[in-house]
Amino acid sequence: MSHAKKQWLPAALSLMMVGWGANQFVSLLVIYRNAHGFSEVMVTSMLGIYVAGLVPALLLGGRYSDRAGRKGATILAVGLSMAASAAMMGSVFGAAPLFVGRLLAGTATGLAMAAATSWVKELSQSPWDTTSVAGSGARRASLLTSGGFWLGPVVGGLLAASAPGPEILPYAVHMVLCIPLLAVVARLPETRPRQSPQVPFPEVAAGRAPGRKRFWLVVAPAAPWVFAAGTIGFAVIPAVIPGLGDARLGYATAAVAITLGCSVLIQPLARRLDSVLSARSLITGVGVVLAGLCLLLVAIVFPNPALGLIAAAVLGSGNGLLMVGGLLEIQRSARAHELGALTGYFYTLAYVGFLAPTVAALVGQWVDALWIIAGITVLCVASLCIVVLNSRKYLPHALEQVDAKAGSRA
Known part of the structure; x- marks a missing residue:
């Protein structure tokens, strides 16, 4: 090498x-x-x-x-x-x-x-x-x-x-x-030469920011589920599965290992799922998170710790798919002058998902865990619909064609 x-x-x-x-x-x-x-x-x-x-x-x-x-x-x-x-x-x-x-x-x-x-x-x-x-x-x-x-x-x-x-x-x-x-x-x-703060980037001066439009329409709705999936897998599931008793601590340890392990193991697959023609990787990732939440609902309704761990594995897989899928979308559509900024925005939105256990614990003082997970599932469905509806908008290859035509007219 x-x-x-x-x-x-x-x-x-x-x-x-x-x-x-x-x-x-x-x-x-x-x-x-x-x-x-x-x-x-x-x-x-x-x-x-x-x-x-x-x-x-x-x-x-x-x-x-x-x-x-x-x-x-x-x-x-x-x-x-x-x-x-x-x-x-x-x-x-x-x-x-x-x-x-x-x-x-x-x-x-x-x-x-x-x-x-x-x-x-x-x-x-x-x-x-x-x-x-x-x-x-x-x-x-x-x-x-x-x-x-x-x-x-x-x-x-x-x-x-x-x-x-x-x-x-x-x-x-x-x-x-x-x-x-x-x-x-x-x-x-160094891959990014220092830019003068007094000189605007050419793309900004031309008023073109399609990479940002795709980010907010496609990547942003999926981003919170990156870490929401992980934290629900290893923090919420051990708390909401009924009937664990003294085994809850060991169960929580297993949930952590399974969630994080699946997140790492699934990541090589995420690149293969990626497509320049749509947001297939993100759609798959949010869909996997939705499947994990549905499994968790079943595990609560019919108290089943084993099914809860399967849900943790699915949620961990969703975490890994979305992390790679989100970065792939950004790195493909963002221009050089906005790559760092959009990466920062992506992770900021992803960290919103870390609030999931806190919100669940707070609302859990008045609402049963089953209904909390059901509400989270509805939000996941809404995010999936938004990503699907916007999946083919502002595609990077289309943006390159627009730039090429603009260059030929210049």
Whole structure:
């Protein structure tokens, strides 16, 4: 394999290490509660401040990388992830360092997902990679992002459970692994030259933004189901399946493993489902999520834990299909000047899905779980209808023909 074909890998590993750093906190929550007596409100607030850093970084980081370049934004994201780990090593001094660390981790994650995802896509095509097939960038970025989110809590939990210094060692290992990665990333080529903020992009000046129109009509309605599918699979299902009793903890562990495992395993299939003639990959993804919700309804009506785990597998598959499918749609239809921004918007909408367990728990104080899932299912049907109706609008190949005609008249 030539050196050129490998240039996407360090950029993708940046996504993995930032995701690792963001999620290792989850495996240490029990330690923080037991060793420091942190209340549930304080722990929830630490999760919330992560989002406070994540969303602005997603919305602004992609636009920044469109103007200033992918490499600098990615290096900054990895550096912030290391700073987050360093801050959270100070938990022995109280909660304040954890709040700082979580805010930095959220900022790093948002910046990496917007900028590094775009960088991986660009490094996976000519002239940096002349052998990869169309859609490789989306698949690579999604797979490494998912891998990082999975590795963080797994490695962090193993280190915390079996090694000395459980509040320090997991973060130290993460920082040590990031150092050589930064050295390699710094030598990668920049794919997006710096743009002057005073000079508008040619496409913007011409008043053409069809890629954005397809994004809002096709990608945006499907995006919230990316993480809604995952969180329902591993957080809601163990809570709503009746009759588990003392087995609920073990059942929840199995649901997490099945949901996340299916999400990763299904992703290579997503690229094969993709089509330049329609939004087939997104339609399939939302359809799979809908099937998972219907299975969950049956598992609740006829209390069946095994069927609940099957529903978790289907929902996890929907998560993986939608993550890859959404990135494929964006990377195919977005022009270079808007790739980072639209990637950031996609992940921002996807993170809305993380609210699903919170909403379900809140509404569950007054409404039976069956009706909550039924309501979510109706919303999924509505999203699927919107994607299907707009599936063939503003297709990338049609946009290229419009641009070619405009160029011939110029």
